Amino acid sequence: MLTSDTVSETVWISVAALTVMGGFDMVSVFVRNTLVQLWTPDALRGRVNAVNQVFVGASNELGAFRAGTSAALIGVVPAVLAGGIGTIAVAGLWLWWFPQLRRTRHLVSPSSG
16 A cells, blocks of 8 residues: 655655646646647637636536545545546547647647648
């Protein structure tokens, strides 16, 4: 069983890891929002953006609920590790399910490239 002894108890390491993760998240949000704007036809852009914002807003709330429930049921450390493993698994599935996204090299509109 995982205990807090098996992960970082050093504050500066944990803060550094959170800083790096936050930076990567900011880049991810920027890329996703740019791709939605560039790849959506003009006539649908407002609707697609509205749906995207609903899912983004709901995912934060659902994620917080999942994290809190998991931490209460299995403990904080196992919940954090399971969440990290789940995140990597979802990213791997997206690489496999959406190869066009994997091949994207530039943030340009498909019609202009």
